[in-house]
């Protein structure tokens with residue numbers, strides 16, 4: 001039983017590591033079930049959670065589509081979210097520890113331990129698709145890059 005759990009966990013860990021991007025739990029499940037048809041969705045989802053809690057893989061909660069994405073990177077970094085397809089990308093901006101020091105909680109006794117920042121935009125693939133379709137008006141949807149802190 002224990003041995004089997006370990007094997008499954010490793011399988012799921014390896015699957016996340018094989019992505020250069022940020023697969024959703026569903027992506028990881030699809031990838032694994034194509035090779036190991038006996039593994040259940042619940043097992044994949046549970047192990048992804050456990051791996052993230054152990055700090056073995058990163059986790060990105062996307063507020064916009066409420067899907068959980070996973071990350072082969074475990075260092076703290078910021079993310080961008082594509083408003084068209086929901087893809088998560090890494091943002092090249094160094095993690096600012098002082099931001100948490102500057103933030104003053106409105107609620108008494110609330111202590112800040114970390115923060116996340118999500119930039120919104122449109123990914124390269126979606127931009128190219130729009131260009132091909134000859135859609136103008138992409139500019140209107142591009143201006144927003146507000147971050148969400150928590």
Ligand SMILES: [Zn+2]
Nearest residue numbers: 082085123126
């Ligand atoms: Zn996109």
Ligand SMILES: [Zn+2]
Nearest residue numbers: 071073089090
């Ligand atoms: Zn990332």
